[in-house]
Amino acid sequence: xxxxxxxxxxxxxxxxxxxxxxxxxxxxxxxxxxxxxxxxxxxxxxxxxxxxxxxxxxxxxxxxxxxxxxxxxxxxxxxxxxxxxxxxxxxxxxxxxxxxxxxxxxxxxxxxxx
Amino acid sequence: xxxxxxxxxxxxxxxxxxxxxxxxxxxxxxxxxxxxxxxxxxxxxxxxxxxxxxxxxxxxxxxxxxxxxxxxxxxxxxxxxxxxxxxxxxxxxxxxxxxxxxxxxxxxxxxxxxx
Numbered sequence: 524x525x526x527x528x529x530x531x532x533x534x535x536x537x538x539x540x541x542x543x544x545x546x547x548x549x550x551x552x553x554x555x556x557x558x559x560x561x562x563x564x565x566x567x568x569x570x571x572x573x574x575x576x577x578x579x580x581x582x583x584x585x586x587x588x589x590x591x592x593x594x595x596x597x598x599x600x601x602x603x604x605x606x607x608x609x610x611x612x613x614x615x616x617x618x619x620x621x622x623x624x625x626x627x628x629x630x631x632x633x634x635x636x637x
Numbered sequence: 638x639x640x641x642x643x644x645x646x647x648x649x650x651x652x653x654x655x656x657x658x659x660x661x662x663x664x665x666x667x668x669x670x671x672x673x674x675x676x677x678x679x680x681x682x683x684x685x686x687x688x689x690x691x692x693x694x695x696x697x698x699x700x701x702x703x704x705x706x707x708x709x710x711x712x713x714x715x716x717x718x719x720x721x722x723x724x725x726x727x728x729x730x731x732x733x734x735x736x737x738x739x740x741x742x743x744x745x746x747x748x749x750x751x752x
Contacts, residue, residue, distance in 0.1 A: 557740065566727060566743040567680075613679060624670075625741060629679035 525550040527616050529628035536604050537636045544599040544631050546614030555617040556597040557625065558588055562610045570612070573597065584608070606637045639664040643728050643744040651752055656715040658747050660728030668731045669711040670741065671695075671703065673724040680727065686711055718751045725749070 528547045536542060548554065558570040571582025578590040588599045597614060611632045615625040641662040650656050662669065671683040682695030684703040692703050700722060702714045715722055725748050729741040 559743075566745045567729075568743070569740045572740055624682070624685065627672075627680040629677065 527628040531631045533632045535634045539603050542601040542604045546597045548616045557615040559613045560610045604635050606635045609635045641744040647748045649750045658713045660711050662730040666730035670729040671713045672727045720751050723751045
C-alpha cells in the first residue's frame with residue numbers, strides 16, 4: 524500500500540532560521556503531491572501542490588517544495604521562518620487516476636521561537 | 638464565497654449513543670471525505686464519496702457510516718460511540734478532473750469526546 528513518511532515529528536527553530544521538512548512517499552507511478560498547513564486550532568489549508576512540470580513549486584507565504592522523482596521525495600523549504608509559521612505541516616500524495624483520495628503523512632510540528 | 642461547514646463544532650456524548658456529525662459544502666464538489674485526526678497518527682480517512690449515492694470505506698471505517706443523498710452533504714454517523722472514537726473530525730471536499738485531482742478543501746473540524 525502507498526504510504527507517506529515525514530521523518531521529523533517536531534522541529535524547533537529560531538526566527539530567521541532556514542527550514543526544510545522531509546517528505547517521502549512509496550509509490551512508483553505518477554503522483555500528485557501536496558503540502559498542507561494547520562495553524563493552532565484551525566483547519567488544514569493548502570500551502571502548495573505539484574501536478575507536473577517544473578519540479579520546484581512555489582506556494583504561499585514564501586514556502587517552496589522540490590519534487591525529486593528519483594528519491595520519491597517532496598521536501599518543503601523556507602529560507603527564513605517567522606514566529607507566525609508555527610504550525611503543523613502535512614505532506615500528502617494522490618496516486619494519479621485514483622480520483623480525489625489523498626494519503627497523508629503523520630505531520631511535522633514546527634515551533635518557531637521569537 | 639463557497640465554503641465547507643461542520644456542525645457541531647464540539648460534542649460530548651456517552652458510550653453507546655448514536656452520534657451524527659454534519660458536513661455541508663457549497664463548492665458543488667463531487668468528492669467528499671471524512672478524516673479523523675489523532676496525536677501521532679496524522680489524518681486517517683474514514684469514509685469518502687465520489688458523488689450522490691456513492692460511498693466507500695477508508696482506512697478506519699469500523700464503527701462509522703455515511704450516506705450521500707445530495708451533492709452538498711455527507712453526514713458521518715457513529716452507530717454506537719466508543720471512547721476510542723474521541724477525536725477531531727474533519728470533512729473535506731474536492732472537485733473532479735479526469736486523471737488528476739484538485740486540492741481538498743477542509744472544514745473547521747468537530748471535536749468529539751466520548752465519555
